[in-house]
Amino acid sequence: MSEPDFRHEEAAPARPVAGVDEAGRGPWAGPVVAAAVILDPARIPPGLNDSKKLSAPRREALLAALRDVAEIGLGVASVEEIDRLNILRAADLAMRRALEALSRPAGFALIDGNRVPPGLPCPAAALVKGDARALSVAAASIVAKVERDRIMAALAELHPGYGWERNAGYGVPAHLAALRAQGITPHHRRSFRPILNMLCEENLRDH
Numbered sequence: 506m507s508e509p510d511f512r513h514e515e516a517a518p519a520r521p522v523a524g525v526d527e528a529g530r531g532p533w534a535g536p537v538v539a540a541a542v543i544l545d546p547a548r549i550p551p552g553l554n555d556s557k558k559l560s561a562p563r564r565e566a567l568l569a570a571l572r573d574v575a576e577i578g579l580g581v582a583s584v585e586e587i588d589r590l591n592i593l594r595a596a597d598l599a600m601r602r603a604l605e606a607l608s609r610p611a612g613f614a615l616i617d618g619n620r621v622p623p624g625l626p627c628p629a630a631a632l633v634k635g636d637a638r639a640l641s642v643a644a645a646s647i648v649a650k651v652e653r654d655r656i657m658a659a660l661a662e663l664h665p666g667y668g669w670e671r672n673a674g675y676g677v678p679a680h681l682a683a684l685r686a687q688g689i690t691p692h693h694r695r696s697f698r699p700i701l702n703m704l705c706e707e708n709l710r711d712h
Contacts, residue, residue: 509642523543530596531675534692539599540652541603542575556650565651567647576608592696598622616630616632
């Protein structure tokens, strides 16, 4: 597959163009984090790509480079908001917050995925596999991933044993084993299985 390029940004109907992506829809614990990135076409860091295709050190280096040359907005939706709204609406909220956090308003946004969240502060288009196709969306995927990983590493220090510094809250076997041994933390998503199942079991035992 080809590397992401700047064609989608150049074809957008208004400027500046922000790429938007989120990280953390699937994990059992922690917030969902979104980023909006406006790139300067003359100062694009080399090596931008879908964050999933890059090593952790490479993502960190690219985030540092982006902070010097791009405009970045971050948006977070909390575990409470995920449980109250559902993960899709919470991810929409995080993306809206990321666009609103930019230092200047975007004229147009390219959203990774197959749908445009409602209520965005600018016109937008959805771009399937946008993080592998458009440079600004690739940049947003890197920012969102690194920032969320940092949040999960900090939470891992408060709640050791779940391996969040390694698994970022995803449902790997070690995380499940720790849930069964240590119980549910305030940072676990109560609307997600198996946390929901565990809470139901506790409820049944208590009655």
